[in-house]
Amino acid sequence: MNYEYRNIFEIPCGKSWEAGEADTPPVALEEFYPAEFVRDDFGPLCDVAEPEVVRHYTRLAAMNFGVDAGFYPLGSCTMKYNPKVNEAAAALPGFAALHPYAAAADAQGALQLMYDLERYLCEICGLEAFTLCPSAGAHGELVGMLMTRAYHRSRGDDGRNVMLIPDSAHGTNPASARMAGFDVVAVASTPQGLLDVGDLKAKLDERLAGMMITNPNTLGLFERDILEIAAAVHGAGGLLYYDGANLNAFVGRARPGDMGFDICHVNLHKTFSTPHGGGGPGSGPVGVADRLVEFLPIPRLVKEGEAYRFESNLPNSIGRIRSFAGNFGVLVRAYAYLRHLGAAGLREVADVAVLNANYLRARVARFLEVAGEALCMHEFVASTAKYGRGSAADVDKALIDAGFHPPTTYFPLVVPEALMIEPTETETRETLDAFAAALERIVADLEGDPHAYAEAPLKAPVRRLDEAGAARKPVLTQMMAQTEGE
Numbered sequence: 461m462n463y464e465y466r467n468i469f470e471i472p473c474g475k476s477w478e479a480g481e482a483d484t485p486p487v488a489l490e491e492f493y494p495a496e497f498v499r500d501d502f503g504p505l506c507d508v509a510e511p512e513v514v515r516h517y518t519r520l521a522a523m524n525f526g527v528d529a530g531f532y533p534l535g536s537c538t539m540k541y542n543p544k545v546n547e548a549a550a551a552l553p554g555f556a557a558l559h560p561y562a563a564a565a566d567a568q569g570a571l572q573l574m575y576d577l578e579r580y581l582c583e584i585c586g587l588e589a590f591t592l593c594p595s596a597g598a599h600g601e602l603v604g605m606l607m608t609r610a611y612h613r614s615r616g617d618d619g620r621n622v623m624l625i626p627d628s629a630h631g632t633n634p635a636s637a638r639m640a641g642f643d644v645v646a647v648a649s650t651p652q653g654l655l656d657v658g659d660l661k662a663k664l665d666e667r668l669a670g671m672m673i674t675n676p677n678t679l680g681l682f683e684r685d686i687l688e689i690a691a692a693v694h695g696a697g698g699l700l701y702y703d704g705a706n707l708n709a710f711v712g713r714a715r716p717g718d719m720g721f722d723i724c725h726v727n728l729h730k731t732f733s734t735p736h737g738g739g740g741p742g743s744g745p746v747g748v749a750d751r752l753v754e755f756l757p758i759p760r761l762v763k764e765g766e767a768y769r770f771e772s773n774l775p776n777s778i779g780r781i782r783s784f785a786g787n788f789g790v791l792v793r794a795y796a797y798l799r800h801l802g803a804a805g806l807r808e809v810a811d812v813a814v815l816n817a818n819y820l821r822a823r824v825a826r827f828l829e830v831a832g833e834a835l836c837m838h839e840f841v842a843s844t845a846k847y848g849r850g851s852a853a854d855v856d857k858a859l860i861d862a863g864f865h866p867p868t869t870y871f872p873l874v875v876p877e878a879l880m881i882e883p884t885e886t887e888t889r890e891t892l893d894a895f896a897a898a899l900e901r902i903v904a905d906l907e908g909d910p911h912a913y914a915e916a917p918l919k920a921p922v923r924r925l926d927e928a929g930a931a932r933k934p935v936l937t938q939m940m941a942q943t944e945g946e
């Protein structure tokens with residue numbers, strides 16, 4: 461048995477890591493895994509000198525494109541610049557080195573930060589209580605759906621199993637609803653890109669559990685019938701869920717709770733200053749109106765006098781949805797961001813996000829068809845459909861050669877050859893102009909030859925990739941690659 465392996469597994473669960481303090485016998489590896497999976501020696505490791513390893517990763521890092529490297533107008537993803545001061549706050553040793561098993565008495569500062577962040581989010585969203593537990597937007601959606609189910613069951617309303625979702629919704633919405641056991645029914649959009657209230661009303665009946673809505677919707681349009689929609693859903697006995705991934709458009713200006721939403725998740729890694737992309741970590745806190753507080757997941761943070769602690773003895777809670785109480789580093793960044801901006805700063809975030817999007821929209825509308833109305837919120841969707849199938853992908857790759865990250869492409873599905881562009885508030889007018897000029901040049905080239913960019917990108921570290929293959933058959937390790945090549 462290899463000593464290093466044994467050593468790791470001999471740490472008794474939940475006990476002190478200090479030698480001599482364990483009061484349970486060590487656990488042998490064989491108790492966890494069938495004997496045939498336990499190896500006696502290390503597998504082959506590639507033999508590379510340290511400088512080569514350093515150069516390899518430095519080269520890879522230089523190839524990476526992030527918002528610190530250039531414009532990243534990835535619609536619906538809010539790839540805005542995240543101030544470095546928030547990184548510094550998250551890296552403070554008192555936060556970064558705090559062990560999740562630390563006793564509440566030793567972690568009062570961290571718990572206060574979380575408690576205050578919950579209160580700030582309540583104020584921003586107009587809701588009664590928040591949980592910071594969910595690890596991402598989609599995770600928050602699942603939590604919201606599980607609470608919706610718990611709410612109806614608590615009232616003996618077991619027959620409510622339909623979740624209405626607009627046909628323009630983000631794919632995670634139907635996936636989350638389905639995972640929570642609901643039947644998903646799509647609601648149509650109008651030709652103007654807004655929710656079709658007539659279609660919604662036709663689909664309301666006693667099976668309605670609720671409705672999920674993104675506002676502004678994925679076309680970047682404000683659902684101006686939201687009060688009528690909320691009244692209709694509530695009138696039919698359903699709950700209204702707000703997918704707050706697009707909160708950047710009206711943070712500090714308008715509140716989901718005031719629009720009639722009962723449950724809402726916000727993506728801290730979009731609106732509230734955590735760099736994202738590449739898989740996390742993220743955070744998707746969920747807020748609820750009064751009547752749903754009892755269903756929030758455990759642990760719940762409570763304040764007694766001046767002291768903070770976690771409470772898990774809450775019988776109506778949907779239960780625990782992850783380890784510990786959230787991605788703490790992300791919460792620190794969001795807290796620092798909010799304290800830094802204050803209410804006036806937050807309003808300015810929304811104002812400039814919407815202004816930048818409309819400025820860019822007006823420029824792009826000169827040479828590309830743009831979906832929806834003349835004014836957008838934080839993003840807009842252009843279409844390259846007139847240049848044929850696949851043209852949006854070609855435009856994307858040409859933009860890479862021009863030094864820009866491509867917009868979100870082929871989403872929302874209701875627009876053919878869609879380019880979904882979200883500039884965010886942190887970009888200058890010069891950057892927006894440079895992007896619009898590059899896009900215009902590319903479109904002018906397509907006008908002459910619709911296949912002008914079939915081979916793009918030409919200047920990127922890698923040429924056009926098989927993206928579906930990369931997702932479905934990833935080669936994840938060097939050793940695997942070597943084995944395959946042998």
Ligand SMILES: Cc1ncc(COP(=O)(O)O)c(C=O)c1O
Pocket residue numbers: 536537596597598599630632633674703705706727742744
């Ligand atoms: C509208 C919308 N809803 C939900 C999500 C899911 O958020 P996450 O990626 O954090 O799971 C996204 C993410 O892109 C989104 O744009």
